[in-house]
Amino acid sequence: MDAIAVTIATAGSHVGVAPLGTSLTGEQAAQLGRLGVDPIVGTDADLPGQVAAERDFWMLTPYGLDPGYAQFPAGLDPADILELRGRSQLREALVDARPLAEVLVEERLANLPPAQAIPAAAQIVAARSSSRWAVGADRISSRLQASMATVQRDLHTAVAEWNRDPRVAAQKPLQNITEVRARLAAASSRPPQERWAPLAADLDPRLIRQGDWPALASLMQDAHSQGHDVATATRTLVAEEPLGELPAQDLRYRLVARLDVDIDASPQGTNPPDSSPGTAQERNQPAPAGPRPPGRRR
DSSP states (O other), rough: OOOHHHHHHHTSOOOOOOSSSOOOOHHHHHHHHHTTEEEEEEESSSSHHHHHHHHHHHHHGGTTTTOOOOOOOOOOOHHHHHHHHHHHHHHHHTOOEEHHHHHHHHHHHHSSHHHHHHHHHHHHHTOOOOHHHHHHHHHHHHHHHHOOOHHHHHHHHHHHHHHHHHHHHHHHHHTHHHHHHHHHHHHTOOHHHHHTTHHHHHHHHTTGSSSSSHHHHHHHHHHTTTTTOOHHHHHHHOOOOHOOOOHHHHHHHHHHHHHHHOOOGGGGGOOOTTTTGGGGTTTTOOEEEEEEOOOOOO
């Protein structure tokens, strides 16, 4: 039903594909690779869904794919969104899908110490097209305040390993998924002020020092739980115009104006991070979204 919902909501511009199980198989990944179309991974917003998306990335990238990631509201899968919120919201989640690699890099930068985060993030960047390497390296360097030489060294090592044999290179992160699960579980249990502090410090160091920071962090958590890409939204808002003298208050007002956030919704009313509602348990919906950009290096 989720696959059908994707196709209906987008009038066929996106075609829903359901693996019919809890995990994408190697044969299914190979079939998607033969299509030559970058898929969008649409797993549940809970912990098992996040872990499944991590696994999907390493299953798909050896076939030259650069999957996107559709972020859905907590507790809702595509069929639920189509029924309860209409076609436009489901279509918007798919059209606005961000590269899954960026989601995984962000997890490493937020949850690992720099010495571990740099090679781990570089491993993800190396699995993408060479046209993405410079931007990926710059992101790692600026976020961790690390020298570009250090980042480029780790990226060069990861690229060399990936180019020798992508499938072999993907096995190591696949074997370490239990570690990712543990980090994600720990991150989900942190209070909003702590959970969103790294992003806030990256946006504007003044944010976490202002009295309005707890309210902003709570709003960011609400927006995340309701399926919004908080990192992209906040970075876009700050890039459009620098924050004022009261940065946390300023950004909170901008987020409310920009995003459709139900500020009365309680995160406690959603399912716990490590559970999936009903038939949505640990389901993937990779949905091919469009032609793969030319010029890939492999």
